[in-house]
Amino acid sequence: MIALDIKSTLRVLQEEGLITQASAYRKGLALLSKAGMSNAANETLWLLESALGISRLDIHAKPDTVVDHSSWTSAKDLLLRRASGEPLQYILGTQEFRGLEIEVRSGVLIPRPETELVMEEVHSLVFPQDRLNMVDVGTGSGCLSIALAVEFPDAKILATDCSEAAIEVARSNAYRHLVQDRITFLLGDLLAPLKQVPELHSGISVMVANPPYIPTRDLATLQREVQDFEPHLALDGGADGLTFYRRLLREALLFLRPGGCLVMEMGEGQASHICEEAARLSTWHIRNIRQDDAGIDRVIALERKG
Ligand code: GLN
Numbered sequence: 001m002i003a004l005d006i007k008s009t010l011r012v013l014q015e016e017g018l019i020t021q022a023s024a025y026r027k028g029l030a031l032l033s034k035a036g037m038s039n040a041a042n043e044t045l046w047l048l049e050s051a052l053g054i055s056r057l058d059i060h061a062k063p064d065t066v067v068d069h070s071s072w073t074s075a076k077d078l079l080l081r082r083a084s085g086e087p088l089q090y091i092l093g094t095q096e097f098r099g100l101e102i103e104v105r106s107g108v109l110i111p112r113p114e115t116e117l118v119m120e121e122v123h124s125l126v127f128p129q130d131r132l133n134m135v136d137v138g139t140g141s142g143c144l145s146i147a148l149a150v151e152f153p154d155a156k157i158l159a160t161d162c163s164e165a166a167i168e169v170a171r172s173n174a175y176r177h178l179v180q181d182r183i184t185f186l187l188g189d190l191l192a193p194l195k196q197v198p199e200l201h202s203g204i205s206v207m208v209a210n211p212p213y214i215p216t217r218d219l220a221t222l223q224r225e226v227q228d229f230e231p232h233l234a235l236d237g238g239a240d241g242l243t244f245y246r247r248l249l250r251e252a253l254l255f256l257r258p259g260g261c262l263v264m265e266m267g268e269g270q271a272s273h274i275c276e277e278a279a280r281l282s283t284w285h286i287r288n289i290r291q292d293d294a295g296i297d298r299v300i301a302l303e304r305k306g
Contacts, residue, residue, distance in 0.1 A: 019072050022063030028079050035083040050092055051075035087225050097143040103173050104141050107165035109234040111143040114292045115210050117299045119147050121263045121290055122206055137190055137209040140234055142170025144208050149179035157183045160193050191251045204255045211244035213237040213267040241267055245274050253283055258306040271297035278302055
């Protein structure tokens with residue numbers, strides 16, 4: 001992806017007289033191709049569908065239909081945002097996760113496919129007869145909490161985040177998927193909000209987390225789309241990227257029942273460090289390490305010993 005200067009960008013989108021659906025598509029495609037988007041044709045269609053409120057079939061089937069001024073103004077706005085590198089998901093407002101349409105906005109991390117592995121790991125740990133109290137630490141968009149609520153209909157879930165904006169998005173996602181009555185959202189740092197609730201102590205069966213795990217100095221090496229638009233609060237894992245794992249391995253012990261599991265996403269090369277840290281505490285048994293499609297150790301499940 002390359003950043004376009006504003007003058008050449010505006011030239012691409014300049015209209016001569018009336019704009020038709022075909023010319024809107026041509027101009028959008030020219031702009032996003034010029035910006036170096038590898039999937040420019042599809043992205044143009046998605047953005048036009050959203051701005052014009054019509055399907056891509058309509059765009060192709062009725063090339064000569066004139067686009068009204070205000071729809072073209074909003075289409076241009078979306079195309080320009082994309083050309084400047086803003087992730088498509090923030091512009092369109094959603095990302096699919098476990099087959100669920102999850103609302104995303106700037107201020108929450110866009111759910112990644114690797115995070116779905118956390119769900120698969122939970123399924124392999126939990127049995128239908130379990131009475132389930134689950135915690136999602138640092139819920140962000142709420143993708144894990146919502147998926148847990150949908151996929152484990154008897155579970156009760158507590159979701160925390162230190163960002164008010166994230167809690168707002170996560171709650172809105174819970175309403176969108178009609179699971180708002182089974183998820184309690186709590187504002188605060190990691191597990192701190194749970195300390196107020198004594199009946200939760202040692203009562204949690206499963207805890208999931210996708211904590212920030214990028215070492216601070218590596219933030220500058222991330223793709224520009226991530227670096228410039230996604231919340232560093234959700235990415236920055238401290239000097240070695242492991243700050244939140246160290247804390248969670250200690251703090252989770254207060255809440256997990258014996259035999260309960262902590263399931264976490266992790267970054268490349270972090271599994272061995274997390275295992276060493278767990279061994280040092282001698283209260284953890286490593287249940288499983290799951291790899292992603294690229295063969296990277298991506299999810300770890302640790303059991304609190306009895
Ligand atoms: N998977 C994200 C990325 O590499 C990082 C997510 C995280 O820090 N939890 O962009």
